[in-house]
Structures are given as structure tokens and as C-alpha cells.
Amino acid sequence: MTVFSPGFSGRPDRGAGKSGIPPGQYVTREFPVLSAGPTPLISLDAWRLELKGDRGFARSWTWDEFRALDAEEVTADLHCVTRWSKLGTRWTGLPVEALLAEMEVDSEFVIASSYGGYTTNLPLVDLLDGKAWVVFEYEGRAIEPEHGGPARLLVPHLYLWKSAKWLRGLRLQARDEPGFWEALGYHNYGDPWREQRHWRD
Ligand SMILES: Nc1nc2c(c(=O)[nH]1)N[C@H]1C(S)=C(S)[C@@H](COP(=O)(O)O)O[C@H]1N2
Ligand SMILES: [Mo]
Numbered sequence: 388m389t390v391f392s393p394g395f396s397g398r399p400d401r402g403a404g405k406s407g408i409p410p411g412q413y414v415t416r417e418f419p420v421l422s423a424g425p426t427p428l429i430s431l432d433a434w435r436l437e438l439k440g441d442r443g444f445a446r447s448w449t450w451d452e453f454r455a456l457d458a459e460e461v462t463a464d465l466h467c468v469t470r471w472s473k474l475g476t477r478w479t480g481l482p483v484e485a486l487l488a489e490m491e492v493d494s495e496f497v498i499a500s501s502y503g504g505y506t507t508n509l510p511l512v513d514l515l516d517g518k519a520w521v522v523f524e525y526e527g528r529a530i531e532p533e534h535g536g537p538a539r540l541l542v543p544h545l546y547l548w549k550s551a552k553w554l555r556g557l558r559l560q561a562r563d564e565p566g567f568w569e570a571l572g573y574h575n576y577g578d579p580w581r582e583q584r585h586w587r588d
Contacts, residue, residue, distance in 0.1 A: 396504040405544070406464065409579035412472040419471060420533045424568065427503040427532075427553050434537055436521065437556035441493045448488075450537065456481050461520055463543035465550075466579040478524030479542055482525055483514040483557070494559035498566065499540050507566035508575070509542065509549055511559065518544055521554055546577040546584070549560070 408414060433449040438446045440479055448456075458479050465473045497514060500506045519542040523530060530536030532588065535552025542549045548568045569575050574583035 393510075405580060408472055408474075409466055410582050412466055412550050412579065415471045415473055417471075418473060418476075418534065419469075420465070420554065421467065421469065421547075422533070423505060424503055427501075429502050429537055429553060431537060436486075436538065436554065437491075439558040440487075440490045441558065441559060442491065444490055444511060445555065446490075447497075448486075452531075453521075453538070455519065456485060458523075459520075461522065463541060465543060465547050467547040468577070468579075468584050472579075477526050478520065478522040479524035480520035480525075480538070480541060482517060483519045483521060484516070486521065486557070487515075492559050496560050496563045497552060498558045498560065498564060499549075499551040500556050501551045502555045505551060505553075505567050506507055507551050508569055509545070510576075513527055513542065514557075515581065517541065544578075546574075546579050548573060549577055556561075563565065 418491060434450045436448045436453055458481050461480065463476055463478065465476055476577050487558045492511070495511055498506055499509065499510050518535070519540065521538050522541045523536070523538045524530070530539060534551075534578070538554050540551040540554050542550070565575060572586055574586055575586055577583050
């Protein structure tokens with residue numbers, strides 16, 4: 388069992404993994420929009436971020452509560468499985484581990500779920516230690532709805548489909564379970580450096 392304490396995070400060299408261009412990717416300066424459905428419009432009054440943990444542990448934040456937490460700036464390279472990469476994007480958000488403060492954790496897997504119904508699965512360790520954020524600003528401004536605003540997950544060391552837009556909740560669970568694209572044949576883990584695009588890669 389791990390208990391997350393405030394101050395758990397804070398490596399000085401928080402960055403977003405390897406630099407360079409993963410195999411099979413090309414660099415674009417555009418910021419394409421890739422959404423499996425329509426863009427949900429979420430009012431900040433109604434917005435909640437919900438965390439479901441082990442042993443019935445649950446927490447939720449209103450927008451004001453979430454924005455009152457200590458955010459940090461992140462510069463990250465984005466790699467989409469459709470082969471575009473966008474380098475040096477700047478975001479503001481909270482490290483996921485900050486949201487887990489005081490929570491007792493036995494589970495190894497997480498399902499991220501979005502307003503609109505999208506889901507994606509990740510190992511919990513891939514969300515910790517300066518590897519993942521819940522971001523609410525892109526290049527110094529509120530994230531455009533098409534790109535996942537009010538808030539999206541940012542997990543830049545994995546293909547971008549793991550970075551759930553319009554994030555609504557994170558659920559910890561003992562067993563892994565494929566999310567939306569993973570169930571349709573995308574790789575369960577999605578490491579761009581190993582070209583884990585599809586389930587047989
Ligand atoms: N909720 C939700 N999140 C999502 C998606 C989606 O369809 N719905 N698409 C994923 C995919 S496949 C990619 S490549 C990125 C695209 O992010 P962008 O539209 O900001 O470029 O979002 C990911 N997150
Ligand atoms: Mo994608």
C-alpha cells in the first residue's frame with residue numbers, strides 16, 4: 388500500500404520524458420484536432436473532477452477548488468499515433484500525483500474518463516513522478532474546447548490518445564481494462580518510442 392502525502396512530488400527536473408522525434412513520426416507546427424465525437428461544452432459551474440480510489444475512497448473538486456491548487460508549467464512534445472508530433476508545447480496544470488494526496492492506494496491501474504464518454508486506460512505509475520498532469524492552460528490561455536478544455540489529461544510520454552480531453556474523472560482499479568481506442572485495436576500501453584501503435588506492435 389502506498390499513501391500519497393502532500394509534497395510527494397517536486398522533482399526539480401520535471402519534464403516530459405525523452406526529447407527528439409520517435410520513429411515513424413513527422414513534425415508539424417499545426418495543432419490538429421482529433422476527437423472521436425462532438426466537442427462537449429462544459430460550464431465551469433457544472434464542471435467536476437472526480438477521483439475514485441481504493442476502499443471506497445472518492446474525492447471531487449469543483450472548478451474553483453481545482454484552480455486553487457498549486458499548478459506548474461510543463462513543456463512537452465506531443466506524439467499522435469496518426470504520425471504527427473508537435474514539439475515544445477507549453478501547458479499549465481497539476482501533476483496527477485498532487486490529486487492523490489492522502490489517498491491510500493493498492494491499485495495499479497487507472498481509467499481516465501471524459502465528459503462525452505471517452506475513456507483510456509493507463510498504469511498508475513505512468514501518471515506519477517512528473518509524468519502526467521491535468522492541464523487547464525495551453526500557451527498561456529484557457530485550453531480551447533476542441534483541444535480538451537476546461538481541463539485535459541496530459542501524458543506526453545505515451546501516444547496522445549492517452550491524454551483524455553474534457554477530463555471528468557480518474558478511477559483506480561486493481562485490474563486493467565481497455566479504454567475506447569484500446570478496445571478498438573490501439574495498443575494497450577502506447578509507447579511512441581517503441582511504436583506501440585496497435586495491439587500487435
Ligand atoms: N475525450 C477525448 N479525449 C481524447 C480524444 C477523444 O476523442 N475524446 N482523442 C484522443 C486522440 S486520438 C488524440 S490524438 C488527442 C488529440 O488531441 P488534440 O485534439 O488536442 O490534438 O486527444 C485524445 N484525447
Ligand atoms: Mo490520436
